[in-house]
Amino acid sequence: xxxxITLPLLVLALAGVLAMVISVGVGSVAISPADVLSVFLGEGxxxxxxxxxxxxxxxxxxxxxxxxxxxxxGALMQVLLRNPLADPYVLxxxxxxxxxxxxxMLAGLGGAVISGSAFAGALLATLMVFGLAHGxxxxxxxxxxxxxxxxxxxxxxxxxxxxxxxxxxxxxxMLYWLMGDVSFARIPWPGLGLLTVVCVLVVPLGRSLNxxxxxxxxxxxxxxxxxxxxxxxxxxxxxxxxxxxxxxGSIGFVGLVVPHMLRLVLGNDQRLILxxxxxxxxxxxxxxxxxxxxxxxPEQLPVGVITALLGVPTFLYxxxxxx
Amino acid sequence: MDAMQSRHMQTLSTRNLVIDIPGxxxxxxxxxxxxxxxxxxxxxxxxxxxxxxxxxLAGLRPPRAGALYLDDVSxxxxxxxxxxxxxxxxxxxxxxxxxxxxMETALIxxxxxxxxxxxxxxxxxxxAQRALEALDVLHLxxxxxxxxxxxxxxxxxxxxxxxxxxxxxxxxxxxxHLDLHHQVAVMKLLTDRAAAGNAIxxxxxDLNLAARWCDHILLMYPNGEACxxxxxxxxxxxxxxxxxxxxxATVEVDGAPFFVPRRT
Numbered sequence: 001x002x003x004x005i006t007l008p009l010l011v012l013a014l015a016g017v018l019a020m021v022i023s024v025g026v027g028s029v030a031i032s033p034a035d036v037l038s039v040f041l042g043e044g045x046x047x048x049x050x051x052x053x054x055x056x057x058x059x060x061x062x063x064x065x066x067x068x069x070x071x072x073x074g075a076l077m078q079v080l081l082r083n084p085l086a087d088p089y090v091l092x093x094x095x096x097x098x099x100x101x102x103x104x105m106l107a108g109l110g111g112a113v114i115s116g117s118a119f120a121g122a123l124l125a126t127l128m129v130f131g132l133a134h135g136x137x138x139x140x141x142x143x144x145x146x147x148x149x150x151x152x153x154x155x156x157x158x159x160x161x162x163x164x165x166x167x168x169x170x171x172x173x174m175l176y177w178l179m180g181d182v183s184f185a186r187i188p189w190p191g192l193g194l195l196t197v198v199c200v201l202v203v204p205l206g207r208s209l210n211x212x213x214x215x216x217x218x219x220x221x222x223x224x225x226x227x228x229x230x231x232x233x234x235x236x237x238x239x240x241x242x243x244x245x246x247x248x249g250s251i252g253f254v255g256l257v258v259p260h261m262l263r264l265v266l267g268n269d270q271r272l273i274l275x276x277x278x279x280x281x282x283x284x285x286x287x288x289x290x291x292x293x294x295x296x297x298p299e300q301l302p303v304g305v306i307t308a309l310l311g312v313p314t315f316l317y318x319x320x321x322x323x
Numbered sequence: 324m325d326a327m328q329s330r331h332m333q334t335l336s337t338r339n340l341v342i343d344i345p346g347x348x349x350x351x352x353x354x355x356x357x358x359x360x361x362x363x364x365x366x367x368x369x370x371x372x373x374x375x376x377x378x379x380l381a382g383l384r385p386p387r388a389g390a391l392y393l394d395d396v397s398x399x400x401x402x403x404x405x406x407x408x409x410x411x412x413x414x415x416x417x418x419x420x421x422x423x424x425x426m427e428t429a430l431i432x433x434x435x436x437x438x439x440x441x442x443x444x445x446x447x448x449x450x451a452q453r454a455l456e457a458l459d460v461l462h463l464x465x466x467x468x469x470x471x472x473x474x475x476x477x478x479x480x481x482x483x484x485x486x487x488x489x490x491x492x493x494x495x496x497x498x499x500h501l502d503l504h505h506q507v508a509v510m511k512l513l514t515d516r517a518a519a520g521n522a523i524x525x526x527x528x529d530l531n532l533a534a535r536w537c538d539h540i541l542l543m544y545p546n547g548e549a550c551x552x553x554x555x556x557x558x559x560x561x562x563x564x565x566x567x568x569x570x571x572a573t574v575e576v577d578g579a580p581f582f583v584p585r586r587t
Contacts, residue, residue, distance in 0.1 A: 082421040204439035211431045215418030220383050221411065222487065223404035223435040268423045271442075 005272045012279035019283045020064065023290040024056040028298065062247055063182045063289040063303070064282035065191030067254050069244035071281025072198055074255020075274055076237045079209050080230060081144055084260060088122075088241040089252035091148030095155025096125025097245035102162045102174060115190075119242035125151065126238045180251030180304035182289050191243050195282075198236065199275045205232075206271030213268070253307040254281050284310070332490040332520060333393040333409050334358055335380065340389035342379045344372045350547045352389060357491055362517045363524040364533035364554070367543030368567055373526040374415060376543070377493050380524070381412040407435040411489035413480050415496050415526075419468045425479050426464040429455055432486030447486075454485035457512060459505070473500035481509060485516075492516065494525035498532060510536040530567075530582050534558050542566050558582075 025031045031039075031048055038044045039052045070088060077086040077093075088094050100121020104114045129151050133144040166174055202209075208229055212219045216226045244251070258281045262273055288306040295301055335357045341350040353376075357363060365373050378384045380391065382398055391398035393409055411432075419428075429451040433443055455461040458478040463471065468479060477500045484492060492513070498506040506529075513523050514536060527533045533540060533554075540557035543549050544566060551557065558580055560573050570585040 079421070082418055084422065207431075207434060207437065207439070210423075210427070211434050213421045213423060214428065214431060217378075217383060217414060218417065218431075220403070221381055221407060221414075222431060223402075223407035225403060263422055268421075268427055 005269075008266055008272065009275055009279065012276055012283070016064065016279050016283040016286070019286040019290075020060050023060040023063070023286045024052050026290050026294055027051070027056060058186050058188060059182055059289070060286055061188035061192065062185030063285045065188045065195055066182060066185070066244045066248040066251065066282075067258075067285025067288075068195045068278040068282035069191055069240045070251060070254040071258035071277035071284075072195070072274055073237045073240040073244070075259040075270070075277045076209075076233050076240070077255070078259055079213050079270060080233045080237070082213060082215065083145055084263075085256070086145060086148075087252075087255040088237065088244075089250060089255060090145070090152060091129055092125045092152030092155050093122045093238060093241040094245050094250035094252070095152050095159065096128075097122040097242045098250050099155055099158050099162070100124070100242075101246055102159060105170070105174065106162065106166065115242070115246045118246040119239060122238040122242035122245070123235070125155065126234050130234065179302035180249040181300075181302045182248045182285070183300060185247045188247070191247055194240065194243055195278050198240065199278050201236075202271060202274040205229075206269070206274065209233075209270040209274075210268070213270070248303070251285070251304045251307060253304065253312075254285060257307075257312075258284060332359060333396075335410060335491045335522065335524075336392045337380070338390055338392065340379070340391065341387045342372055342375050343385065343387040344375055344547070347372075347547050350387060351549045353541075353549060353551075355541070355551060357522045357524050359490075359520050359522055360517050361522055361539050362513060362537045363522075363539045363541060364537030365524070365526045365541045365543060366530065366533055366563075366566060368545055371543040371545050372547070373543055374495055377412060377495050377524075377526060381410060381493055382406060383412075404435050407487070407489065409489050410491040410493065411484045411487040412493040413484050413495060413497055415499065417476065417480060419471075419476055422467055422469065424465055424467055425455065425460060425471070426451060428468050428479055429464075429482050429486045432483045432488070435487065450488065451482075451486045454482040455479075457485060458482040459508065474502060474505060477501055478505065478509075481512075485512075490520075491522045491524065494523070496528060497525055498527070498529060506532065530563065534582065535577075535579050 021033050021036050025033055025036050029051060031052065035044055035048055036052060039048050073088045073093070074086070077088060077091060078084050080086070097118040098121070101114050101118040104117035109117075129144065129148045132151070133147040163171065163174055208219075208224050211222050211224055212226070212229060220226050258277055259273060262276050262280055266272055266276060285303065285307065288310055289303045292301040292303045292306045337353050337355045339352040339354065341352050344350065365376065367373050375384070379386050382391065382403070393401060393406070398406060430443055430447065432451070433447040437443065437447070452461065455464055458481055460475060460478045460482060463475060468476060471479065477497070481494070481497060484494070497509055497513070501509060510532060513525070517523050537554050539551065540554045541549060541551040542557060542562060560571050560582070563582060564571050570587055572583045572585055574581050574583065
């Protein structure tokens, strides 16, 4: 709450741009950063233009949006539950969204209906987890988390079941809902737009989130209307998760590790952490996707494998250094 | 002096207030006026409803009957944010698990004073710094609250209330976890605040701290009965023995009564 906010965000934004330049340059045909820049400036050869603007850039931007959305959703859930282990994937939001999207696909519906169905699935998952955890009255974060974990396992089973009964020719297009993969993502703009809106919203909301992190009673004693704020966070987190899942399936690690790493480095002011999550989450997923494309080229890895392999050691190192 | 003295201060009072304790058939109506400069001590055995009373006074749970007033305005018509500029509370149970440093924790006290678009400024920072210094935890300002000892966390919580700088201070067992020196330091701090015009209202388990530092006492009996008034009228051995169901011996130290439990 006392650190300057612009400098870290500037550094993170720069890192994001750098990651994207690297990402669109890497592939079966390598393109140097200088050529990438010249294409952005409207020059370059036709082949390079097609490769970058039509094939690689949409995927890179989608990866950025997905990573940012998941990281912000994770950070929001963590404040809501006052538990650094909360994450849209752990709480079953991703699973609910994936089931919603798969149902729409099984019914032969397309486009906007799939997104809407994914959002409904994420909201349903949220309501289920919070409703069940509320139960007879006590509403402790640990109980909430445990309910979320169990419900998430349930969603995983439903997804596997749906994949098992789907026609074989649909499988390649559906499998990524389970693994998380940005290679099918082609339209990054809704995700990027939502990410921008949330980052702007965080400016007036951030201090209330800081107070809510000290517990609902303390927040109420400092003049916050706790219930409306909590509902706003559920809905925001569900919307963010659903948008991310519709773009790239359930990628599990970003919402957990990015907020953690940023808190260790930047402190705990949500007004800084949430926009930083958007930038760092996006950057992480862009880099992870780049790696996923080249590690076993010409084959591609699901990006979720890379996020886990990248995230775990970094996180452990930072955690170890902080004490 | 600082911002907290220059604004209008409003006195908290209750009219026929009955706190809502599950399982208690009927409560005793309270007509309290917590005036400027007064230090109230609330005494009573476990389960008498001391914490419930504090939460009710802070507007965090509805009373069974009666109402709260700031001056002559019913609290139900006052916005939460405006109310929390006038009244603040140190909780007995706090949620310190989510990461935040001592300084960040103290600064949330400024929340009611800032508009949504405002960042904490140099003044807010200075207030938090003064409060942390007054509670002897400034040297811990960059530590995570979750890594502190119970007594240090208690002092950070009081510093947060001091940073909030409401007129009326409610404190639930403010001397919990504190060593003897810091117990006295906190009591002195509260006395200073009262002398500066604040109203202090706290639950205490230590009868003798109340006898030494409080000028008004509220006794809460387990059956819901209550009586209140100036300390010297309330702190009589008969009433206290009935309150705690415990025989007491009384001696006098520095002109104030000192109560010691008898062995029988």
